[in-house]
Each structure stands twice: as structure tokens, then as C-alpha cells.
């Protein structure tokens with residue numbers, strides 16, 4: 439028996455990277471999973487690759503989490519086609535890095551809209567189902583960059599905002615049987631960090647090697663590292679944990 443047998447999980451930004459790794463883990467543990475991403479065919483393709491257990495279903499939905507109608511429609515469709523919703527993982531994200539003096543208003547707005555407004559809109563759409571059934575798990579993706587990172591004024595502000603949002607969800611939704619937590623990953627090898635390497639004009643492998651060397655546990659992280667923590671935090675074993683941010687970073691920010 440899997441921890442997520444009979445559970446329905448929504449993961450945003452799950453066509454690839456950490457989102458797909460997390461969706462895969464929930465599927466392995468028995469869940470039916472809705473993969474949400476900007477492009478519906480990419481979402482459907484990823485959904486078709488999930489290692490579902492017998493009886494579980496997968497669904498790919500095209501949705502822009504920063505758009506209220508789109509977010510609402512994605513949750514409505516999940517409930518209609520998969521039969522409900524028990525877990526929401528707000529993972530969709532983008533970067534528009536630049537030093538403050540070069541950062542544009544668009545760079546700021548885009549990052550705020552996807553990470554912060556997106557998490558707000560998706561959570562608002564899901565919470566009515568959660569409150570009604572007196573059960574729900576919300577997991578938000580923050581980042582070690584929340585603590586400050588050169589070239590990421592927009593992203594670090596959004597990711598620290600996610601932590602404040604998570605704490606408030608913990609307070610407001612706890613009485614309704616809903617837990618809300620966040621994971622703050624360190625360096626995870628995905629297309630997002632590969633794009634950072636490209637921006638710094640570095641080879642991807644060299645960039646990963648340097649990051650591994652500087653990390654206390656001497657390796658970079660992988661989507662599976664985040665998925666394992668996500669599967670714990672959204673489980674009933676973690677029902678006395680809420681409003682927390684767990685740093686999953688190999689100790690990168692310890693000192």
C-alpha cells in the first residue's frame with residue numbers, strides 16, 4: 439500500500455524539472471496526478487510518462503498559474519476528471535535575473551506574478567475544496583535565494599514572500615484540517631539552473647561541478663531530493679507540521 443493510494447495531487451510547472459520529479463514520486467506512492475504547465479501538450483506528454491499504480495489516473499492541463507481564470511479552470515477540471523483534490527504543490531516558476539540597476543519593471547512583474555500571485559491564485563482555487571472536505575495539503579516552492587542572492591532581487595523577494603504566504607496559510611487553514619508548508623531548495627540540476635549556467639557563459643557540467651564543490655555535502659541536488667521531502671511534508675505523518683519552510687540544500691546556507 440502506498441502513502442498516497444486514492445489521493446489526488448496537483449503539481450504546477452510539472453512538465454519537467456522539480457515538478458515532474460515530484461509528480462513522479464506521488465504517482466509511485468499511489469496518487470492520481472494532474473500535471474499543470476503552460477503548454478497543454480507538454481503537460482499531457484509528461485502525464486503519460488508517470489509511473490501510475492493500478493487504478494490511478496494522470497491528467498495534463500495547460501494553465502498559466504498567474505491568470506485567475508486559468509488557475510480556477512485547472513482546479514475545476516482536476517476535480518471533474520480525477521474526482522477531487524487532496525494535495526496542491528505550487529511549483530511553477532521562472533527566473534528573470536539581473537543586477538538591480540539593469541532589472542526592468544517587466545522582469546519584476548513576471549517573476550512576482552508566476553511565483554507569488556500564481557501560488558495565491560492556485561491556493562485560493564483549491565482551498566474551497568479543501569475546506570469543504572476538511573482535508574488538504576499545500577506545498578509551496580521557496581528557494582535558498584529567499585535569503586538573498588546577487589542578481590535575483592525579484593526572485594529572492596518572491597521566494598521570501600512565499601515563506602510568509604505559507605506561514606499565513608498555516609494559521610488560517612489549520613482549523614480546517616489543512617497543512618501548508620514550503621520547501622526551499624538549494625542548487626537542483628534542472629533546465630532552470632542550466633539556463634543560469636548559459637547566462638553566466640559557463641559549461642553546464644562545469645557549473646554543476648563548481649556548485650557541488652562549494653556545497654557541504656559535495657554534490658548538487660536532483661529533483662528526487664525535493665520529491666522525497668515533498669512526499670513527507672504532504673503526508674499524514676506530517677500532520678503536526680504546518681507553516682514551515684524546510685531547506686533542502688545540502689547545507690548550502692549554513693555558513
Ligand SMILES: NC(=O)c1ccc[n+]([C@@H]2O[C@H](COP(=O)([O-])OP(=O)(O)OC[C@H]3O[C@@H](n4cnc5c(N)ncnc54)[C@H](O)[C@@H]3O)[C@@H](O)[C@H]2O)c1
Pocket residue numbers: 450451452453454455456457474475476477501502503504528529530531532552556579580581582622623624625626627628629630631
Ligand atoms: N532548480 C533549482 O535549483 C531551484 C532552486 C530553488 C527553487 N527552485 C524552484 O523550484 C521550482 C521548479 O524549478 P525547476 O528548476 O524545476 O524549473 P524549470 O524551469 O525546469 O521548470 C519550471 C516549470 O514551470 C513552468 N511554468 C513557468 N511559468 C508557468 C506559469 N505561469 N504557469 C504554469 N507553469 C509555468 C515551466 O513551463 C516549467 O515547466 C520553481 O518554483 C523554482 O523557482 C528551483
